[in-house]
Amino acid sequence: MSGVRYPDGWRVELLDKSHNRKSFRCGQAQAESWLKKAALQSQKKHLSSTKVLLDADSHLVGYYTLATSQVDFSDLPAELARSLPQRRLPVAVLAWLGVASSFQRRGIGQRLLATALKDCLDASQTFSFIAVILDCVDESSKQFYQRFDFATLPGYPMRMYLPFKTLQQMAKKT
Ligand SMILES: CC(C)(COP(=O)(O)OP(=O)(O)OC[C@H]1O[C@@H](n2cnc3c(N)ncnc32)[C@H](O)[C@@H]1OP(=O)(O)O)[C@@H](O)C(=O)NCCC(=O)NCCS
Numbered sequence: 795m796s797g798v799r800y801p802d803g804w805r806v807e808l809l810d811k812s813h814n815r816k817s818f819r820c821g822q823a824q825a826e827s828w829l830k831k832a833a834l835q836s837q838k839k840h841l842s843s844t845k846v847l848l849d850a851d852s853h854l855v856g857y858y859t860l861a862t863s864q865v866d867f868s869d870l871p872a873e874l875a876r877s878l879p880q881r882r883l884p885v886a887v888l889a890w891l892g893v894a895s896s897f898q899r900r901g902i903g904q905r906l907l908a909t910a911l912k913d914c915l916d917a918s919q920t921f922s923f924i925a926v927i928l929d930c931v932d933e934s935s936k937q938f939y940q941r942f943d944f945a946t947l948p949g950y951p952m953r954m955y956l957p958f959k960t961l962q963q964m965a966k967k968t
Pocket residue numbers: 820821822825889890891892893894897898899900901902903904905930931934935937938941
């Protein structure tokens with residue numbers, strides 16, 4: 795995870811208005827609409843941060859959005875809740891992830907996810923959180939995240955979590 799590799803000339807940048815996000819297509823309407831219409835506004839309001847992956851010709855290949863939130867102790871599975879205080883607890887949120895349709899199924903989503911998780915791990919040295927949480931937009935995205943150790947939060951079929959400890963272990967392995 796620490797050394798995510800992209801092809802030569804590709805780079806990850808914080809979203810700004812110079813990035814051509816209007817023509818981004820990833821096959822999922824909400825993930826497209828978020829990037830086109832809401833991501834920059836949300837970032838300006840300090841509600842979330844979006845990073846874009848650009849190829850050597852500065853085409854927008856993919857993006858992810860991170861934010862923070864809280865979950866209630868009572869919503870956590872026993873193995874995660876053990877030894878934690880019974881109140882609302884801080885989490886990192888992987889709010890969105892998308893790869894342009896023409897680049898899908900080439901391992902880019904996997905690498906963008908690793909980059910997003912590395913950002914979370916780096917941030918944890920300043921702001922602590924107990925897990926990374928995400929809300930799946932559909933069954934297909936759920937199947938994607940299940941491949942990478944995210945588990946379903948009991949009682950919330952479309953909400954998944956990755957405990958902080960697992961995040962640390964993933965970073966050590968890669
Ligand atoms: C989900 C998404 C990000 C995956 O990106 P990608 O670049 O195609 O993914 P990768 O090529 O890195 O795939 C990594 C692995 O996951 C698998 N995979 C990819 N998409 C999958 C899906 N929808 N369901 C199940 N498995 C999937 C791949 O086969 C690959 O497995 P392998 O290593 O055994 O071959 C992309 O399909 C996308 O942008 N979808 C629309 C937006 C979306 O749903 N985002 C998620 C919620 S915000």
